[in-house]
Amino acid sequence: MAGNWKMNKTRDEALQFIYAVADKIPSITELDSVICAPSIVLRDLVKRQGDNLRIGAQNMNENDSGAYTGEISPAMLTSTNVEYVIIGHSERRQYYNETDIKVNEKTIKALEVGLTPIVCVGETLAQRESNDTFNVLKTQVEYALKNISYSDVFKIVIAYEPIWAIGTGKTATSDIADEACGYIRGLVENLYDKDVALKIRILYGGSVNVKNVKELMSKPNIDGGLVGGASLKPDDFITLCNEANEAKK
């Protein structure tokens, strides 16, 4: 269960959250729980993450260092001891021109420095309505996984986030979400093999909340959630983690 705070929470608010949540989520032996926070609070959160919660970033530059004003390098992230990084979120693709090629470069770099990339893919409403969803997913997934070796690919987490369901309150039905995640699993099988396809973790994201999480997580192709709005409230995030854990037992 991964929370994506996006551009929310001051340092004080982030600290309040971590104190409220860190020791109340399921054991890491049962569930991987991650909060992806703004870079400026990552170290503060890592220091207080406790035994079961993990911390991730929301973006990373693909270069090692250099004249990229305002960017965060891979080594800067690893020096905070975060373990995850979101790559290619639709908001970054849309507002910051993050292309499929960049997504691939960032994914390769994240693996190289030992971070677990959470690679986001998903179609717009217009693409879904014109029956283009599977084509879009195929292009995004195949680009993202280009030149990723058989021994590395299962370390990647893929998040299916249909853009029309993000922040809109319009969740994909669990059947639609499961179908898309299953399609992505099939793409991975074609590129690698069945073993990898079964092992790789595929999340659903888009208006996941405490009410719909159980139904979504009960689907066979959905391994977890990537949650925006509902991950901001400590009690809701704890519930999301508990529900996901129960659904997957």
Ligand code: 13P
């Ligand atoms: P919401 O859960 O707020 O719809 O956001 C989803 C998302 O973009 C997570 O990365």
